Amino acid sequence: MGLYLQRCLFFTGCPFLVATGHRSYCCDVTLWYFTHQNSLSLSLLHSGNSSGDFNHFPGDPEFGDIIQRAEQAIEGGVFPERISQGSSGSYFVKDSKGKVLGVFKPKSEEPYGHLNPKWTKYFHKLCCPCCFGRGCLIPNQGYLSEVAASLVDTRLGLGVVPKTKAVYLVSETFHYNTIDRAKSRGKKYALEMVPKVGRHFHRVGLPPKLGSFQLFVEGYHEADYWLRRFEAEPLPENIRKQLQSQFERLVILDYVIRNTDRGNDNWLIKYEKPGEGEGEKVSCAIQIAAIDNGLAFPFKHPDEWRAYPFHWACLPQAKVPFSQETRELVLSRLSDMNFVQDLCEDLYELFMADKGFDKTMFERQMSVMRGQILNLSQALKDNKTPIQLVQMPRVVVERRRTGGQGRVVTLGTAFTQTFHCKRPFFSSW
Ligand SMILES: Nc1ncnc2c1ncn2[C@@H]1O[C@H](COP(=O)(O)OP(=O)(O)OP(=O)(O)O)[C@@H](O)[C@H]1O
Numbered sequence: 001m002g003l004y005l006q007r008c009l010f011f012t013g014c015p016f017l018v019a020t021g022h023r024s025y026c027c028d029v030t031l032w033y034f035t036h037q038n039s040l041s042l043s044l045l046h047s048g049n050s051s052g053d054f055n056h057f058p059g060d061p062e063f064g065d066i067i068q069r070a071e072q073a074i075e076g077g078v079f080p081e082r083i084s085q086g087s088s089g090s091y092f093v094k095d096s097k098g099k100v101l102g103v104f105k106p107k108s109e110e111p112y113g114h115l116n117p118k119w120t121k122y123f124h125k126l127c128c129p130c131c132f133g134r135g136c137l138i139p140n141q142g143y144l145s146e147v148a149a150s151l152v153d154t155r156l157g158l159g160v161v162p163k164t165k166a167v168y169l170v171s172e173t174f175h176y177n178t179i180d181r182a183k184s185r186g187k188k189y190a191l192e193m194v195p196k197v198g199r200h201f202h203r204v205g206l207p208p209k210l211g212s213f214q215l216f217v218e219g220y221h222e223a224d225y226w227l228r229r230f231e232a233e234p235l236p237e238n239i240r241k242q243l244q245s246q247f248e249r250l251v252i253l254d255y256v257i258r259n260t261d262r263g264n265d266n267w268l269i270k271y272e273k274p275g276e277g278e279g280e281k282v283s284c285a286i287q288i289a290a291i292d293n294g295l296a297f298p299f300k301h302p303d304e305w306r307a308y309p310f311h312w313a314c315l316p317q318a319k320v321p322f323s324q325e326t327r328e329l330v331l332s333r334l335s336d337m338n339f340v341q342d343l344c345e346d347l348y349e350l351f352m353a354d355k356g357f358d359k360t361m362f363e364r365q366m367s368v369m370r371g372q373i374l375n376l377s378q379a380l381k382d383n384k385t386p387i388q389l390v391q392m393p394r395v396v397v398e399r400r401r402t403g404g405q406g407r408v409v410t411l412g413t414a415f416t417q418t419f420h421c422k423r424p425f426f427s428s429w
């Protein structure tokens with residue numbers, strides 16, 4: 001389908017047609033969307049306990065295979081294990097041998113989800129609703145923020161976010177309410193006792209949960225751990241450059257998606273000391289993984305009271321201007337309006353699949369993201385450092401509504417920029 005036609009369809013709000021685009025990711029998302037919409041009525045007709053009917057990744061068989069291994073492990077009794085730290089329900093999902101395959105974060109167990117397993121969060125929400133959550137984020141879409149961060153990472157060729165997709169999983173170790181558990185037990189009992197009646201049940205097991213599934217990366221430590229070690233034992237120059245380059249990719253990701261939760265516990269570093277004389281052979285001895293991207297894509301800039309600064313801005317790496325390598329990697333894409341518009345469209349296809357999707361709010365999210373991209377492109381052109389980047393005035397780039405011309409707009413004339421010069425009150429810069 002031609003780009004123009006795709007865009008027209010997008011602006012006329014026809015997601016089904018737009019979603020038949022040429023990119024394989026779109027296929028995944030489309031299928032996931034259709035599955036999400038229709039599978040509840042189709043696949044639940046099977047009286048199984050599996051989530052397999054929901055998960056289709058035709059554009060990415062490798063990922064599909066991993067999910068299948070996870071499902072088989074669950075069926076064989078190797079259940080996902082809840083990660084004890086954290087503010088919501090997150091699980092290490094394993095294969096049948098107990099090897100961790102990924103991290104699953106169900107939508108229903110997010111801080112705003114109705115099945116959040118953390119009592120502290122429940123009371124916080126109940127007793128102090130005005131301080132709960134982040135006022136600039138759309139609540140209960142953390143799993144999509146995780147998936148969208150992975151999409152942005154891929155589109156920009158950054159390679160710092162472990163692959164993340166929306167997946168359905170079911171496991172008795174997930175947090176279900178007593179009604180769901182009682183219903184499931186009752187149906188199983190009925191199926192055993194009166195198979196004739198039991199066959200009429202749409203589903204016997206617990207309901208599958210929709211959430212983000214991020215591939216597990218091995219051999220990584222929290223950034224804090226390595227950064228302290230590097231202070232004590234400085235890195236060889238070639239490795240220091242690699243770290244700098246990876247760090248810049250993290251900065252670009254966080255800045256574009258306006259991550260509000262990038263503490264030094266939410267990015268990981270893997271460092272394998274090259275052996276004697278091996279230095280030249282190892283292409284990238286140090287790597288960064290940007291995990292926990294569920295609190296990004298705000299619909300407005302964080303306000304003066306709660307600025308949610310990027311914690312990496314305090315690091316010495318943030319005082320170095322962006323390298324030529326990084327500029328070459330992203331600048332041409334970021335300053336291309338067609339690229340940015342395509343990215344917005346891909347994100348639209350992703351976010352629209354959520355039950356709580358609101359197009360107006362989505363447009364506001366994209367206005368913030370376009371503003372971030374505008375600042376970032378300028379900073380890269382001007383040889384700025386990450387610290388200088390975060391000091392730039394915040395900007396939103398809104399798509400102007402053009403009444404008489406319908407929703408098909410001419411690129412280049414349809415956007416308005418608004419600058420906010422007020423500095424945040426609580427800020428590290
Ligand atoms: N993709 C991954 N690969 C390897 N380890 C991971 C991955 N994702 C998460 N972890 C590990 O699990 C821990 C918790 O993950 P994460 O921070 O994403 O969960 P969370 O429930 O959102 O926690 P919090 O709310 O405290 O930030 C991380 O500190 C990290 O050690």
Ligand SMILES: [Mg+2]
Nearest residue numbers: 086265266292
């Ligand atoms: Mg975390």
